Amino acid sequence: MEFELTILGSASATPMLGRHHTAQVLTVGRELYLIDCGEATQARLMEQRIRFGRINRIFISHLHGDHFFGLFGLLGTLQLQGRTEPLQIFGPAGLDEILTTQLRCSGMALAYDIDFQLVDTERHQLIFSDQQVQVYTLPMRHRVPCCGYLFREQPRRPRLVKESLPAALTPEQLQALSRGEDLRDEAGHVWLRHADVTAPAPPPRAYAYCSDTVYLPELAELVHGVDLLYHECTFLHDMLERAQQTGHSTARQAGQLARLAQVKRLLIGHFSSRYRELQPLLTEASREFEPTELALEGLTVTV
Amino acid sequence: MEFELTILGSASATPMLGRHHTAQVLTVGRELYLIDCGEATQARLMEQRIRFGRINRIFISHLHGDHFFGLFGLLGTLQLQGRTEPLQIFGPAGLDEILTTQLRCSGMALAYDIDFQLVDTERHQLIFSDQQVQVYTLPMRHRVPCCGYLFREQPRRPRLVKESLPAALTPEQLQALSRGEDLRDEAGHVWLRHADVTAPAPPPRAYAYCSDTVYLPELAELVHGVDLLYHECTFLHDMLERAQQTGHSTARQAGQLARLAQVKRLLIGHFSSRYRELQPLLTEASREFEPTELALEGLTVTV
Structure with missing residues (x-):
C-alpha cells in the first residue's frame, strides 16, 4: 500500500519568495491526509497536481497563521468544485469559532458538512482511526496550544x-x-x-509530524522507532536562546531527538527566512543523525 | 507625481495555476493603496518587490474569499516586520468581526493599531481624503454587499x-x-x-475599480471620464445568463460601460477559470471600446 509524504511548504512565519508556509500531504492507500494548511496551500496542491477532492481529513497543529490561513481558501474552492462529502477538520480550540465566523460574515453556505474535531493539545491520545491509519496527538510546547500528529499504519494481514x-x-x-x-x-x-x-505482514509504518515546538526530549518515547520523523528546526544552534524564546527548535536539537527516538529517517523544515542557504541546517542536524533530509517544497518521500 | 496601478491577480473565485486572486496596488506619490487582498497577496507583493511597510490603507470590496483571504497573512507579516504605524482598513460590515475573531482565537496581539472603517456599500460617498487622493465608494450589485472604489487625485497647484x-x-x-x-x-x-x-496644473487624474458586479449602466455617471477604469468581466457574453445569476458581468458589458462613461482606458479582469485563453474576452470588450487591456498579473499602468 502507498504510504508517502509530500511537502508543500518549508518556510516559518515570515514568508519569502520560493518558500511557502507549512502544509504536507500524507497519502495512505487511496486516502489523503492534509497536515497543516498555510496560506495558498491550494496553489501548492495545484502545483503538485493533487486532486482537492481526495482530501477528506485535515489536521491543524496550532493557530499561528502560517499553519492554517490557507484553510479558508481551500474550503471555498471545495465548495466551488461541488463537494458534497463531509470534511473532517482536527484542530485546537478556537479554530471552530474562526471558521464559523468566517462562513457567517461572508454569507457562505457550504454544500458539504464540516465535522470539526477538537483536539486536546496537551495529551497524547488516539483521535482518529480508519482502515488505513490510526492518528495520535503529540503534545508540543510552543507559544500557543499546539500538537503534532503521529500516523500509524493499521497492521496489515499476513x-x-x-x-x-x-x-x-x-x-x-x-x-x-x-x-x-x-x-x-x-x-x-x-x-x-x-x-x-x-x-507474515511487513510491520506497520509510522510517520510523526512535530511542529512547532521547543526541543522536548520526552517526545522521543512517543515517536520511538517511527519510519519517518518530521521535526521543525527554525534556527541553527547558535540561535538557541532565540529558539527557546520563540518556542522553536534548532537543527542540532532536531537531530538529537531523531537519534534519541531511534527513528529511521528525519526530515527538517520550518526554516527561518534569515537562512537563504539551508545547507548549514542540514549539516548541523546530520552531525547528530545522519539520515536527515531537508523538507523542501515538492519533495515526496515514501515512508 | 506618480499615479500608477499594478495588478497582482486576474482570477475569479476558482483559482488556477499562474492566475491569482484579486489584488491591486495603486501608487500615488509616496503612498500605496491596496485594493482587495485575495489569498497570497503577500506573495504577489514580494514578486513585484513592493515594500509591505509602504501600505497604509487597504480597501476591501466585499467578503467573498477571493477578495480578502490574503488579509490575515499580510497583517501577520506586517507584525513580524515590526510595524508600529496604524493601518487603515476600509470594508463592508462583518470584516471587523472576522478580523477580531481571528486575532483573539489565535492569540495574536498586534503591535500596531487597525483602524477599521466601515463602508456603506449602497451609497456613493467620499470615505477618505489625504494630500494625494479622495476616495469614493461605488455601489456594485453582487450576491453579497459589495462596492468598488473611485480614486480621484487632489487638484494639483499651478x-x-x-x-x-x-x-x-x-x-x-x-x-x-x-x-x-x-x-x-x-x-x-x-x-x-x-x-x-x-x-495651469494638469487636470486631476482618476482611477475607478469596479468588481464584482452585474452590468450597471447607472455606474457610468459616477465614473464618467476617468482616466482608467477597471471593470470585472468574469464571462464572455454568450454566458450572460450565468453572469446575471452569479452577479457578474461579461466582457461586452465591461466595454459598453467604458464607452458609456467616456473613460480614457479600460482594464478588464476577474476571468473565469473556464477561459484558458483570454484573447476572446479582450476581443469582445475591445469591439465595444477600443482602448482596452487585460489586467494580467504584474501589469503596471501609468494613469
Whole structure:
C-alpha cells in the first residue's frame, strides 16, 4: 500500500519568495491526509497536481497563521468544485469559532458538512482511526496550544503464499484463509493451518509530524522507532536562546531527538527566512543523525 | 507625481495555476493603496518587490474569499516586520468581526493599531481624503454587499514658470506664489500676479475599480471620464445568463460601460477559470471600446 509524504511548504512565519508556509500531504492507500494548511496551500496542491477532492481529513497543529490561513481558501474552492462529502477538520480550540465566523460574515453556505474535531493539545491520545491509519496527538510546547500528529499504519494481514496453497480451494475457503482462519473438515478438525500458507505482514509504518515546538526530549518515547520523523528546526544552534524564546527548535536539537527516538529517517523544515542557504541546517542536524533530509517544497518521500 | 496601478491577480473565485486572486496596488506619490487582498497577496507583493511597510490603507470590496483571504497573512507579516504605524482598513460590515475573531482565537496581539472603517456599500460617498487622493465608494450589485472604489487625485497647484519670474525674488515671495498668492507692495498694490507667472496644473487624474458586479449602466455617471477604469468581466457574453445569476458581468458589458462613461482606458479582469485563453474576452470588450487591456498579473499602468 502507498504510504508517502509530500511537502508543500518549508518556510516559518515570515514568508519569502520560493518558500511557502507549512502544509504536507500524507497519502495512505487511496486516502489523503492534509497536515497543516498555510496560506495558498491550494496553489501548492495545484502545483503538485493533487486532486482537492481526495482530501477528506485535515489536521491543524496550532493557530499561528502560517499553519492554517490557507484553510479558508481551500474550503471555498471545495465548495466551488461541488463537494458534497463531509470534511473532517482536527484542530485546537478556537479554530471552530474562526471558521464559523468566517462562513457567517461572508454569507457562505457550504454544500458539504464540516465535522470539526477538537483536539486536546496537551495529551497524547488516539483521535482518529480508519482502515488505513490510526492518528495520535503529540503534545508540543510552543507559544500557543499546539500538537503534532503521529500516523500509524493499521497492521496489515499476513499475505497468502500462492505456492503453499493446495490446488482447488473454493472461493469461500480462500476468503476464510484471508480472514486469518484455519480450514476445518466436517468433524471440526483443522486440515489447513493459516500459519502454514501465509507469510507474515511487513510491520506497520509510522510517520510523526512535530511542529512547532521547543526541543522536548520526552517526545522521543512517543515517536520511538517511527519510519519517518518530521521535526521543525527554525534556527541553527547558535540561535538557541532565540529558539527557546520563540518556542522553536534548532537543527542540532532536531537531530538529537531523531537519534534519541531511534527513528529511521528525519526530515527538517520550518526554516527561518534569515537562512537563504539551508545547507548549514542540514549539516548541523546530520552531525547528530545522519539520515536527515531537508523538507523542501515538492519533495515526496515514501515512508 | 506618480499615479500608477499594478495588478497582482486576474482570477475569479476558482483559482488556477499562474492566475491569482484579486489584488491591486495603486501608487500615488509616496503612498500605496491596496485594493482587495485575495489569498497570497503577500506573495504577489514580494514578486513585484513592493515594500509591505509602504501600505497604509487597504480597501476591501466585499467578503467573498477571493477578495480578502490574503488579509490575515499580510497583517501577520506586517507584525513580524515590526510595524508600529496604524493601518487603515476600509470594508463592508462583518470584516471587523472576522478580523477580531481571528486575532483573539489565535492569540495574536498586534503591535500596531487597525483602524477599521466601515463602508456603506449602497451609497456613493467620499470615505477618505489625504494630500494625494479622495476616495469614493461605488455601489456594485453582487450576491453579497459589495462596492468598488473611485480614486480621484487632489487638484494639483499651478506650476511656476521659471522664465516668467522676475530675477531676485526672495524665498518668502516664491513661497507665497507657490501657495497661489499675488505679490503686493507695502501699499498693498499687486505688483506680480500669480496667474501671470504660472501654468495651469494638469487636470486631476482618476482611477475607478469596479468588481464584482452585474452590468450597471447607472455606474457610468459616477465614473464618467476617468482616466482608467477597471471593470470585472468574469464571462464572455454568450454566458450572460450565468453572469446575471452569479452577479457578474461579461466582457461586452465591461466595454459598453467604458464607452458609456467616456473613460480614457479600460482594464478588464476577474476571468473565469473556464477561459484558458483570454484573447476572446479582450476581443469582445475591445469591439465595444477600443482602448482596452487585460489586467494580467504584474501589469503596471501609468494613469
